[in-house]
Amino acid sequence: MENKFKQIGNWMAEQEIGFTFLTSTDNIFYFSGFYSDPHERLLALILFPQDEPILICPAMEKNDAKNAGWKYEIIGYSDIENPWDAIQKKVAAKGQKITKAAVEKDHMNVSRYEALRSSFPSLKLFTSAEEKINRLRMIKTEKELSIIREACKWADYAIEVGCSEIAEGKTEMQILAAVEYELKKKGIAKMSFSTMVLTGKNGASPHGNPGDTPIQKGDFVLFDLGVVVDGYCSDITRTVAYGEVNEKQKEIYDTVLNAQLAAISASKPGAACSSIDLAARNTIRDAGYGEYFPHRLGHGLGLSVHEFPSLTETNSLKLQEGMVFTIEPGIYVPDIAGVRIEDDVYVAKDGVEILTNFPKDLHIIK
Amino acid sequence: MENKFKQIGNWMAEQEIGFTFLTSTDNIFYFSGFYSDPHERLLALILFPQDEPILICPAMEKNDAKNAGWKYEIIGYSDIENPWDAIQKKVAAKGQKITKAAVEKDHMNVSRYEALRSSFPSLKLFTSAEEKINRLRMIKTEKELSIIREACKWADYAIEVGCSEIAEGKTEMQILAAVEYELKKKGIAKMSFSTMVLTGKNGASPHGNPGDTPIQKGDFVLFDLGVVVDGYCSDITRTVAYGEVNEKQKEIYDTVLNAQLAAISASKPGAACSSIDLAARNTIRDAGYGEYFPHRLGHGLGLSVHEFPSLTETNSLKLQEGMVFTIEPGIYVPDIAGVRIEDDVYVAKDGVEILTNFPKDLHIIK
Numbered sequence: 001m002e003n004k005f006k007q008i009g010n011w012m013a014e015q016e017i018g019f020t021f022l023t024s025t026d027n028i029f030y031f032s033g034f035y036s037d038p039h040e041r042l043l044a045l046i047l048f049p050q051d052e053p054i055l056i057c058p059a060m061e062k063n064d065a066k067n068a069g070w071k072y073e074i075i076g077y078s079d080i081e082n083p084w085d086a087i088q089k090k091v092a093a094k095g096q097k098i099t100k101a102a103v104e105k106d107h108m109n110v111s112r113y114e115a116l117r118s119s120f121p122s123l124k125l126f127t128s129a130e131e132k133i134n135r136l137r138m139i140k141t142e143k144e145l146s147i148i149r150e151a152c153k154w155a156d157y158a159i160e161v162g163c164s165e166i167a168e169g170k171t172e173m174q175i176l177a178a179v180e181y182e183l184k185k186k187g188i189a190k191m192s193f194s195t196m197v198l199t200g201k202n203g204a205s206p207h208g209n210p211g212d213t214p215i216q217k218g219d220f221v222l223f224d225l226g227v228v229v230d231g232y233c234s235d236i237t238r239t240v241a242y243g244e245v246n247e248k249q250k251e252i253y254d255t256v257l258n259a260q261l262a263a264i265s266a267s268k269p270g271a272a273c274s275s276i277d278l279a280a281r282n283t284i285r286d287a288g289y290g291e292y293f294p295h296r297l298g299h300g301l302g303l304s305v306h307e308f309p310s311l312t313e314t315n316s317l318k319l320q321e322g323m324v325f326t327i328e329p330g331i332y333v334p335d336i337a338g339v340r341i342e343d344d345v346y347v348a349k350d351g352v353e354i355l356t357n358f359p360k361d362l363h364i365i366k
Numbered sequence: 367m368e369n370k371f372k373q374i375g376n377w378m379a380e381q382e383i384g385f386t387f388l389t390s391t392d393n394i395f396y397f398s399g400f401y402s403d404p405h406e407r408l409l410a411l412i413l414f415p416q417d418e419p420i421l422i423c424p425a426m427e428k429n430d431a432k433n434a435g436w437k438y439e440i441i442g443y444s445d446i447e448n449p450w451d452a453i454q455k456k457v458a459a460k461g462q463k464i465t466k467a468a469v470e471k472d473h474m475n476v477s478r479y480e481a482l483r484s485s486f487p488s489l490k491l492f493t494s495a496e497e498k499i500n501r502l503r504m505i506k507t508e509k510e511l512s513i514i515r516e517a518c519k520w521a522d523y524a525i526e527v528g529c530s531e532i533a534e535g536k537t538e539m540q541i542l543a544a545v546e547y548e549l550k551k552k553g554i555a556k557m558s559f560s561t562m563v564l565t566g567k568n569g570a571s572p573h574g575n576p577g578d579t580p581i582q583k584g585d586f587v588l589f590d591l592g593v594v595v596d597g598y599c600s601d602i603t604r605t606v607a608y609g610e611v612n613e614k615q616k617e618i619y620d621t622v623l624n625a626q627l628a629a630i631s632a633s634k635p636g637a638a639c640s641s642i643d644l645a646a647r648n649t650i651r652d653a654g655y656g657e658y659f660p661h662r663l664g665h666g667l668g669l670s671v672h673e674f675p676s677l678t679e680t681n682s683l684k685l686q687e688g689m690v691f692t693i694e695p696g697i698y699v700p701d702i703a704g705v706r707i708e709d710d711v712y713v714a715k716d717g718v719e720i721l722t723n724f725p726k727d728l729h730i731i732k
Contacts, residue, residue, distance in 0.1 A: 036573070037560075039672050040472070060572045060660040063700070079662040080680045105476040106406070110469060110492070113476050126476070177550030184543030187578055190560065194403075206426045207402070212553055294426040296445040306405045314446045334429070 004031055004136060005047065011132045012049040018098025019091065020047040020129050021116060024107040026303040027133055028055075029231055034068040036061055042083055042112070051094055056083055088119040097122050102129035134308035138300060139322035144232065145346060148302070148324055151192075151234035152344050152355040154227035158183055159238045159358045162197065162223045166242055166365050172197040172210035175221075183227060192226025192233035192305040203239065203338030206295055206330060217243030220253075220337050221365075226305055233305040235326050236356045237342035240363040249339075252289070252331050253362050256339045259283040259329040260360070263297055267327070267345060267352040273315035280329040281313055289331045298326035301344055323347040324355070370397055370502060371413065377498045378415040384464025385457065386413040386495050387482060390473040392669040393499055394421075395597055400434040402427055408449055408478070417460055422449055454485040463488050468495035500674035504666060505688035510598065511712060514668070514690055517558075517600035518710050518721040520593035524549055525604045525724045528563065528589045532608055532731050538563040538576035541587075549593060558592025558599035558671040569605070569704030572661055572696060583609030586619075586703050587731075592671055599671040601692050602722045603708035606729040615705075618655070618697050619728050622705045625649040625695040626726070629663055633693070633711060633718040639681035646695040647679055655697045664692035667710055689713040690721070 008031075012020060022028055022045040029035045032055060036043055044056040052072045057065055059076035066074070075090060077083040091098070098120060103113065105128045117123060140148065158179050165178045176197040183191075199215050202208045203222040215221060219242050226235040239256075241249065259280035266279035277297040284293045300307040301324050309317050311325060323346070330340030341360055345352040374397075378386060388394055388411040395401045398421060402409055410422040418438045423431055425442035432440070441456060443449040457464070464486060469479065471494045483489060506514065524545050531544045542563040549557075565581050568574045569588040581587060585608050592601040605622075607615065625646035632645035643663040650659045666673040667690050675683050677691060689712070696706030707726055711718040 039559075058573075058661075060698075064571060064573065078660060079676070080678050103476060105480070108476050110471040110474050110476070110479050111494075113479070114471070128477075171553075173553050173555060174551055176555075177547050180550065181543050181547035184546065185540055187537075187539050189539060189542075189576060193405075194556065205430055207424075207430065210555060294444060295424075310445070312446050332426075 005053070007136060008047055008132060009049050012047070012102070015100070015102075015127065017049070017100050017102050017127060018096055020102040021108070022047065022129060023104055023112060027104060027107075027129075030133070030137060030303055032065070032068070032070050034065045034070050035231055036064065042077075044087075046087070046091065048094065054090055056087060084115050084119050091120070099123060100125040100127065102127045102132070104129050106130055130308070137302055138308055139320060140302065140324050140346070144302065145324070147230045147232045148234065148344070148346075149355055151227050151229040151232050152236070152357075154183065154188060154229065155225065155234040155236040155344075155356055156358045158225050158227065159223055159236060163240055163363065163365060166215060166221055166240070168217065168242075169214045171212045171214050172199055172202070173212060176210050179225070188227055188229075190228040192228055192235055196222065196224040198222045198338070201335055204332045204334050204336065205338065206332055206340070215242050218245070219243075220249065220339060222338055222340060224340065224342070231303055233301060233303070234344055234356065235301055235305055235342065236344065236358065237328055237330075237340045238358055238360070239339045239341060240365055242365050245362070245364060249337050250362065251287075252333065252337055253339050255284055255287040255289055256329055256331050256341050257360055257362075260327055260341045260343070263327045263329065264343070264345065264352060264354065267319060267347065268350060269319050269321050269347060271319050273309055273311045273317045273319070274313050276319070276327070277311050277313045277315070280327070284329060284331060289333075292331045292333050293329060294332070295330070298328050298342070300325045319347050321347050321349060371419070373502060374413055374498060375415050378413070378468070381466070381468075381493065383415070383466050383468050383493060384462055386468040387474070388413070388495060389470055389478060393470060393473075393495075396499070396503060396669055398431070398434070398436050400431045400436050401597055402430065408443075410453075412453070412457065414460065420456055422453060450481050450485050457486070465489060466491040466493065468493045468498070470495050472496055496674070503668055504674055505686060506668065506690050506712070510668065511690070513596050513598045514600065514710070514712075515721055517593050517595040517598050518602070518723075520549065520554060520595065521591065521600040521602040521710075521722055522724045524591050524593060525589055525602060529606055529729065529731060532581060532587055532606070534583065534608075535580045537578045537580050538565055538568070539578060542576050545591070554593055554595075556594040558594055558601055562588065562590040564588045564704065567701055570698045570700050570702065571704065572698055572706070581608050584611070585609075586615065586705060588704055588706060590706065590708070597669055599667060599669070600710055600722065601667055601671055601708065602710065602724065603694055603706045604724055604726070605705045605707060606731055608731050611728070611730060615703050616728065617653075618699065618703055619705050621650055621653040621655055622695055622697050622707050623726055623728075626693055626707045626709070629693045629695065630709070630711065630718060630720065633685060633713065634716060635685050635687050635713060637685050639675055639677045639683050639685070640679050642685070642693070643677050643679045643681070646693070650695060650697060655699075658697045658699050659695060660698070661696070664694050664708075666691045685713050687713050687715060
């Protein structure tokens, strides 16, 4: 933890930033080790170039923060107290006149931005805290990687359970329920996002919702799910077939698989994100399905299920050792079929290590 | 739906607001009937005093929006397109020079606020869209109420399942898994928030996390959970005992129950939120546990599990017919016990109707 504080402290000193004001659960957990989703209540962490940080949380969570290992100052406030006065006083007591602050521009809401500006009238410049923190979080430590590995093993297991539950007439929700039950019984408290089990035509929407559609012979069943372990997410997609597939379905499946494998082969330190996306996208275009792959190839993965960077055909950022991201091309032909195949990968010295390992050959469940 | 558009349109006309720019999933669903959680991608709805509204969503969700019944314009954008140019052009085509806009100040992030300001340099004033929308959403229609009633029935059922699962040595997560499995098998896709099952000392933290603590004789088991039906949330808490209770536990339980009943009795149209909170708070103070009730009495409930208004000892807002909110006093004595009892209530003509009906007498499971 100390190393993170030092890195962001150095950045603040270089950039002449008086403090960094963090508001998102994930970034606060990253720096403090304290995980809290305070809903509409204010949770914040103020980092300084030199001074010790200050945590702001509901008074009723102060003990939880201490139990999570937080050793520095905490400003607690009740549901009828306004925390901004206390924040202003504590920061003013540091004795620095601050003109520039970093905030999470992609997270902090306008109300808090206005409250911060009112509390610190000397503040003239606001810079994006994500610019630095996204790049810190992008490179995983050994410890983070080992947690993500475990989250990925659970994701593989979840797909295994899902496949074993497939049977004629079972609904998407019944299968989803069985998958989550198996995980929760084993102590998995949280999924990375709402689990998706989509059958037949429902799978042809990249963001469909599971419901009471029963499985029929000839359907694809698409699973997209992830598991949270110690705050870190996994994210896997597998598409399997029930009973039989026709030639068109097989062609679509093979195209997605080839695209996914092409992107994996293209991934190594120094390769641009765009080149990874295009390795998959061109495979799909060449097969004539370009218009049916409407999303980016993938996204960074860690404390957030979607984090920096975004793997698009226009992102020139180069891969670096230590990154973890998803590779998830898909083809969605309305009323015909939807197929997506997604792995989580870790960028090692010479290429990528695949962290999700459930088989990807077309699996026809009889 | 048309009535909502008219009400906010009239408000915009009165306030000379050129457009209202919505960004939260719940408010967009409230006005459009389209439910989407786009993660970091932009989802927005622009409402005008007179003109037809415009929805902005990822291109791959356009069909989902239409299928959800959206009949007006949609701006779709891909992962490599910046939607702000298209937004600027579409709004400019309306031909009005706009100087004042309403935004969700409690939701819109700084990046989008800056993008909006850059796209519309004529905008000088930003007002809170929540000021109006919170009050619209606060009063439930018959249709909304009937959905919330159903969500509350499922919440009662979930507590029933939870109680039936309690047995010596079972862990919090095992019980939680069984509860959610029963609901999901029956088609419930989403809980209102992370389900809580807390036993013994864990229940003494108002925001504890379920884990592998096994149930022992003499423990309280606290359930806090909710179910989403057609977008609307329920939220219930029950605390039951396993095996036996001592005098202190019984005293704490009775105090919370008396406080909860006092708050229910005090609830009727015209009563201030503060008076409802204080009816419970004074009961707890009088019993000597005032310092162990560290949170507000409750919160509005609807599309969001926590919504306007907040029931605190300082909120002078008066109850009106049609409101739905929670009444959830608690006492948390560290290392001794935590008890919370929560119902969802609807404000009717002469008092409140209780929507969650699982029994509240101290239930000792043998």
